[in-house]
Amino acid sequence: MTQKLDRRTRYTRSVIKQSFLELLQKYPFPKVTVTAICKKAEITRATFYLHYMDIYALLDAILEEALHLSENTNPDKSLADLLYQASQSNEGDSFIKNNYTMLPVCQRIADSPCYQALFSDKTLGPYILEYIFTHEKAQMISFLQNQLQIDATLAENLYLFLVSGAFTINQHHKWKKDESWFQIQAMLLRLIYHGIQGLKK
Structure with a gap:
């Protein structure tokens, strides 16, 4: 059950990130809203806030992923x-x-x-x-x-x-x-x- 939940969580976060990045290709950041992300990701606002406190928390998660902070050991x-x-x-x-x-x-x-x-x-x-x-x-x-x-x-x-x-x-x-x-x-x-x-x- 835990494994399924983890897989579902990873999938949902991936869809949210992808939706945000796709919206950013069309609109400047100030125009991208949680509502628009949820609509594109086909999730509810409650689901979004279950994973991210706000749009900046989502942005931070994407930047951390992009930076590969743990990649370089020395x-x-x-x-x-x-x-x-x-x-x-x-x-x-x-x-x-x-x-x-x-x-x-x-x-x-x-x-x-x-x-x-x-x-x-x-x-x-x-x-x-x-x-x-x-x-x-x-x-x-x-x-x-x-x-x-x-x-x-x-x-x-x-x-x-x-x-x-x-x-x-x-x-x-x-x-x-x-x-x-x-x-x-x-x-x-x-x-x-x-x-x-x-x-x-």
């Missing part, structure tokens, strides 16, 4: 390796293409077609940026503190600067990974690496 080592290898590589933007999976999750977040409407919605930009910043803050502050021997406040502000810049570039490119995007990423990784080395001195 983000500090991965990012340190990526920055170093990018600074030493003569491949230019080809290095990023060949090592794409090493990029931070926030750079790969909109790759799935089902999430593109989410990240293309300009009204959601500040909310998504704050979500990414909050959920990756702890590991990135630790990384920057270890690399630069600075206090947590400085590390937090440096990370905010970096993640805001990366997010803005992705928005500017409409979350598409074209040739220009890869060139910019290669340049920025070298800039960040040499900036960290300069600050160490």
Whole structure:
């Protein structure tokens, strides 16, 4: 019975998420309502609120799913390796293409077609940026503190600067990974690496 309930719960949540994302392809976020989601998902409002407190709780669940927060088991080592290898590589933007999976999750977040409407919605930009910043803050502050021997406040502000810049570039490119995007990423990784080395001195 428990297994059936779990399966039903997963199915219902999946239908709710899918309905929300499909509506977002047609309407801006402020126009998407719980009523519209329920109608599209063919569920009652009571069923929606059984699973999500409100539309922002649903949005958070989708963002958590998109970020794959538990995917990278050692983000500090991965990012340190990526920055170093990018600074030493003569491949230019080809290095990023060949090592794409090493990029931070926030750079790969909109790759799935089902999430593109989410990240293309300009009204959601500040909310998504704050979500990414909050959920990756702890590991990135630790990384920057270890690399630069600075206090947590400085590390937090440096990370905010970096993640805001990366997010803005992705928005500017409409979350598409074209040739220009890869060139910019290669340049920025070298800039960040040499900036960290300069600050160490």
